[in-house]
Amino acid sequence: MGWLLIRGWALLVYIFMFLPVAVVVMLSFNASQFGSFPMTGFSFHWFVELANNDAILRAFETSILLGSLTALVSTMLGVLASLALIRYRVPGSNLISTILIAPILVPEVVLAVALLLFLNALSLNKSFLLLLMGHVIFTMPFVILVVQARLVGIRRDYEEAAISLGAHPIQAFFQITLPLLAPAVFAGMLFAFTISFDDITGTLFWKPGGVETVPTQIFAMLRNSISPEINALGTVMIFLTVGLPLLGMAVARRMALQRGS
Amino acid sequence: MSAVSLTNIVKRFGKVTAVHRMSMDISDGSFVTLLGPSGCGKTTTLRMIAGLLDPTEGDITIKGNRINDVPIHKRNLGLVFQNYALFPHKTVAENVAFGLKYRSVSKADAQKKVRDALELVQLPHVGDRYPKELSGGQQQRIALARAIVIEPDVLLLDEPLSALDANLREDMRVELKRIQHQIGVTTVFVTHDQSEALAMSDKLVVMSNGVVEQVGAPEEVYNTPASEFVARFLGTSNILDGRCTGLDGSTVALDVNGIGPIQVPRDRAPHLSAEGSAKLVLRAEKLIVASSNAPKDDRIDLTGSVEAVDYQGQAARYFLRIGDHRLQAINMIDDHPFAEGETVSLRFRPRDCAALPET
Numbered sequence: 001m002g003w004l005l006i007r008g009w010a011l012l013v014y015i016f017m018f019l020p021v022a023v024v025v026m027l028s029f030n031a032s033q034f035g036s037f038p039m040t041g042f043s044f045h046w047f048v049e050l051a052n053n054d055a056i057l058r059a060f061e062t063s064i065l066l067g068s069l070t071a072l073v074s075t076m077l078g079v080l081a082s083l084a085l086i087r088y089r090v091p092g093s094n095l096i097s098t099i100l101i102a103p104i105l106v107p108e109v110v111l112a113v114a115l116l117l118f119l120n121a122l123s124l125n126k127s128f129l130l131l132l133m134g135h136v137i138f139t140m141p142f143v144i145l146v147v148q149a150r151l152v153g154i155r156r157d158y159e160e161a162a163i164s165l166g167a168h169p170i171q172a173f174f175q176i177t178l179p180l181l182a183p184a185v186f187a188g189m190l191f192a193f194t195i196s197f198d199d200i201t202g203t204l205f206w207k208p209g210g211v212e213t214v215p216t217q218i219f220a221m222l223r224n225s226i227s228p229e230i231n232a233l234g235t236v237m238i239f240l241t242v243g244l245p246l247l248g249m250a251v252a253r254r255m256a257l258q259r260g261s
Numbered sequence: 262m263s264a265v266s267l268t269n270i271v272k273r274f275g276k277v278t279a280v281h282r283m284s285m286d287i288s289d290g291s292f293v294t295l296l297g298p299s300g301c302g303k304t305t306t307l308r309m310i311a312g313l314l315d316p317t318e319g320d321i322t323i324k325g326n327r328i329n330d331v332p333i334h335k336r337n338l339g340l341v342f343q344n345y346a347l348f349p350h351k352t353v354a355e356n357v358a359f360g361l362k363y364r365s366v367s368k369a370d371a372q373k374k375v376r377d378a379l380e381l382v383q384l385p386h387v388g389d390r391y392p393k394e395l396s397g398g399q400q401q402r403i404a405l406a407r408a409i410v411i412e413p414d415v416l417l418l419d420e421p422l423s424a425l426d427a428n429l430r431e432d433m434r435v436e437l438k439r440i441q442h443q444i445g446v447t448t449v450f451v452t453h454d455q456s457e458a459l460a461m462s463d464k465l466v467v468m469s470n471g472v473v474e475q476v477g478a479p480e481e482v483y484n485t486p487a488s489e490f491v492a493r494f495l496g497t498s499n500i501l502d503g504r505c506t507g508l509d510g511s512t513v514a515l516d517v518n519g520i521g522p523i524q525v526p527r528d529r530a531p532h533l534s535a536e537g538s539a540k541l542v543l544r545a546e547k548l549i550v551a552s553s554n555a556p557k558d559d560r561i562d563l564t565g566s567v568e569a570v571d572y573q574g575q576a577a578r579y580f581l582r583i584g585d586h587r588l589q590a591i592n593m594i595d596d597h598p599f600a601e602g603e604t605v606s607l608r609f610r611p612r613d614c615a616a617l618p619e620t
Binding site: 155157158160161162163164165166167168169171172175176179180 | 311312313333334335336337338339340342344346347348349350359360362363364404407408411
């Protein structure tokens, strides 16, 4: 009986959390031009509208470019940082590790304002590069956490064996360590992309004038009216941000299975 | 010329000295074992030869060239690890061929070498499989093939058998020795297992606490241990305190506490040089437990009692007491071991004993 209550309660919590999302998805297929119930018919009209909206398409382009660059840069830096922290004895490695992970713990607004003030102190202007840097700062901890966890599990023997067989340490890294690390690198990259793609707080502070990402575009549109287009856009975002990591996890798992470790 | 030579090697980790002033020469083509309990510095020594660790002091030469500053990947060594360390994402053939990629070997030659190496380890048909599809023993053979296919100057084996189960370990022992003999590669083997060390080596280096305790052929080390540590570490020994009361060219006279005078051959006491405190080493298998009414013979005969028996099938280990002394004997048995509490006759020959100076 007790368990039944707990299950029922858990179900209610989930419904509370996910029902709004479901509503958004449902309404995006609503034929009515008011984004509300009752639904008057099933239609892809708002998705077509979406595809014809230049502002939204531009925002998509920006978001995808920003997300991809963020993923690339923060994965590269994150992998290097993990290697340094796990494989080499760096003085103060605990402190460095904490500092690298800290952006997860600091509220995003604080981080956003801090970076902005810092830029101000250096009398630099807001730019796409700054936006990218900001995104790298708070996506890198995820990359580092995922990559470090896997790196700890890869025994040094493999690298030592490769080097003893004549491979230069750099060759050993690309031949042995990186392939074994690939599932984690891939997962970290996806994390970075999704988090960057989804981010609004930091982006609002850092974006230069005239540049909009998808979340800031939605935000801007919401200020004027609640158009069903936003529902359609929301649906696309939901599928991207949920689907990509799921896909990534599936691929990473396959890779890990194949590699047999 | 020695294949590998270590001169006054010291390795410190912070304040801990892992290896202290170690020197040794390994002659070309020989099989040398570094033997000792864990933490004795044997693996550290191996890793210094491999280049995975830098010695704090001293020189390492391979084929006469000082290699202290030569990076690992230019040392041309074959390294076999305890956990095999086969690359899990590469097939067996790719694993074995790995080292050849970094040597100027043509594709065709490389394929042939890989085939030959797999044949040498008696696994010619597994080239297309992945390491995880092989058993532990097979993986260790592949690791060996990978290390020898590059024709290394020295083959370094770091406890390669300890991850295998007991029966397989003995098979691999024979196999490893055969392969080493066949290709004639100078081999340094690290183990804490005395039976492996005794069975496989041309030369044993017994280490303890970072110091070399004794170097010699297995028989020599077993029969004439240089220290109490060696006597206790190899086999089961009874070590009895006493005094050396006189020594000449052929015999050493000992007065063993609680047992009496015993004349040990001089060549069984090469480390004893003066009268004074000394120890008698009596191997457990040289102490024969006999029925108390068995006819007397030329052996020293003591009366004792059996305190405990450890029955092992073909043999038994007896825990015995003579007066205040506790001794151990390991004897082959015909059908029944002697029983606990039984009074027995304990016999041994002085020439089976060794003598050590008090340290």
